[in-house]
Amino acid sequence: xxxxxxxxxxxxxxxxxxxxxxxxxxxxxxxxxxxxxxxxxxxxxxxxxxxxxxxxxxxxxxxxxxxxxxxxxxxxxxxxxxxxxxxxxxxxxxxxxxxxxxxxxxxxxxxxxxxxxxxxxxxxxxxxxxxxxxxxxxxxxxxxxxxxxxxxxxxxxxxxxxxxxxxxxxxxxxxxxxxxxxxxxxxxxxxxxxxxxxxxxxxxxxxxxxxxxxxxxxxxxxxxxxxxxxxxxxxxxxxxxxxxxxxxxxxxxxxxxxxxxxxxxxxxxxxxxxxxxxxxxxxxxxxxxxxxxxxxxxxxxxxxxxxxxxxxxx
Numbered sequence: 649x650x651x652x653x654x655x656x657x658x659x660x661x662x663x664x665x666x667x668x669x670x671x672x673x674x675x676x677x678x679x680x681x682x683x684x685x686x687x688x689x690x691x692x693x694x695x696x697x698x699x700x701x702x703x704x705x706x707x708x709x710x711x712x713x714x715x716x717x718x719x720x721x722x723x724x725x726x727x728x729x730x731x732x733x734x735x736x737x738x739x740x741x742x743x744x745x746x747x748x749x750x751x752x753x754x755x756x757x758x759x760x761x762x763x764x765x766x767x768x769x770x771x772x773x774x775x776x777x778x779x780x781x782x783x784x785x786x787x788x789x790x791x792x793x794x795x796x797x798x799x800x801x802x803x804x805x806x807x808x809x810x811x812x813x814x815x816x817x818x819x820x821x822x823x824x825x826x827x828x829x830x831x832x833x834x835x836x837x838x839x840x841x842x843x844x845x846x847x848x849x850x851x852x853x854x855x856x857x858x859x860x861x862x863x864x865x866x867x868x869x870x871x872x873x874x875x876x877x878x879x880x881x882x883x884x885x886x887x888x889x890x891x892x893x894x895x896x897x898x899x900x901x902x903x904x905x906x907x908x909x910x911x912x913x914x915x916x917x918x919x920x921x922x923x924x925x926x927x928x929x930x931x932x933x934x935x936x937x938x939x940x941x942x943x944x945x946x947x948x949x950x951x952x953x954x955x956x957x958x959x960x961x962x
Contacts, residue, residue: 652680653783655738655761662779666772668740671747672762673755679737681705681784693784694776696769699727702735705776706760709742709769716748724750732759742769782843785835786909793854794832794844794877796825798934801844801877803832806885810920813856815885818927820854825874826864829854834879836909845876881937882906882915883930899947901936 658681659670681693681704694705697712708716716724731739732754739755741747744766755762765772792805793816804812813829820826828846837843852865852873865873886902902917916933918926939946 653780655679655681658738658779659761659763661783662775666765666767666775669764670761671741671755671764672752673739673758673760675756675758679761681737681780692777693780694773696773697731699730702730702733704736705738705740705780706731706736707740707742707769707772707776708745710745713741713745713748728754732757736760738763740765740772742767742772781837782835785837785843787833787835788909789831789833790908791830792832793829794827794846794879795819796827796874796877797930798824798938800881800934800938801827801879802930802934803844803879803882804885804930805882806920807887809857810885811926812885813854815926815930816854817856817862819930820864820868820872822927822931824931825872826852826854827874827877834908836911840911842879842908842911842913843876844879879908879913881934882913883933884915884917885920885926886917887920899950 655673659668662668663670692703695703695707697706697708716727719727728748728750732751737760739751739760739762741751741762741764745764747762747764751762754760790803790805792803793812794801794803795816796802797819804815806812816826816829827844828850830850831847832844833847834842834844852863854862854864856862902919904915904917905912906915907913914937916937918924918929918933920926936946
């Protein structure tokens with residue numbers, strides 16, 4: 649899902665953190681920033697003043713203002729027209745510097761919003777990059793329970809009435825943490841990273857059949873809740889086993905990959921059956937995943953042991 653941010657939203661969200669003042673360009677509050685927009689093409693979303701590949705948010709500090717101040721009148725006008733074109737949405741003056749009068753005039757003509765801040769260009773750029781990468785990330789919502797299990801972001805999925813919420817409740821009682829129940833939101837915050845979080849309406853809540861809505865924070869304390877986590881593993885509860893042959897299942901279990909927002913996420917299927925301790929199996933699945941990530945595969949280890957024994961006996 650494509651996300652956009654208006655100039656006014658950016659200002660209201662960051663004005664206290666960055667000490668922003670909206671100097672001019674108040675006619676552009678609904679002008680938007682978007683990762684999918686053509687206004688910034690292949691350039692980064694925010695950066696130091698760039699007139700060849702304009703950033704959506706152009707940041708000018710002492711060096712940039714000194715450069716502009718040294719230009720003759722005709723060249724200065726040309727450069728400022730490039731700066732306040734339709735591709736730049738926000739022009740931000742750093743280092744507590746005063747913008748040129750020509751900048752205020754062009755901003756008021758609707759070219760771009762003109763902000764100022766006392767912070768340095770590097771502080772502004774690093775904060776804006778982090779904020780915009782999260783706020784404009786591709787997002788999607790999945791059905792399941794998202795948890796932190798053994799420090800790892802784990803999404804528990806499965807059909808309705810599979811016992812996902814009951815499993816989550818047992819994991820919480822074992823010291824794991826709830827992030828989101830029912831409808832966790834996932835955002836692609838970097839080319840290979842998915843971050844999961846909880847919608848504000850559902851924060852701290854878990855629905856368990858027979859008990860209704862539970863406030864996990866109120867029942868188990870602040871440590872039972874996590875606000876966000878990177879998604880590293882999906883645990884899929886199922887009744888039917890995969891179509892893998894039985895020998896391979898016994899060695900490697902039920903494992904596959906799932907594409908989410910263009911990123912492959914490992915999936916471990918856990919068949920549900922009476923008397924199976926799903927909480928223990930989930931924790932064991934996470935431990936197995938962490939070992940695989942570190943380069944150790946128990947199935948391969950066993951095969952190598954068997955091969956070594958056969959070679960010694962021959």
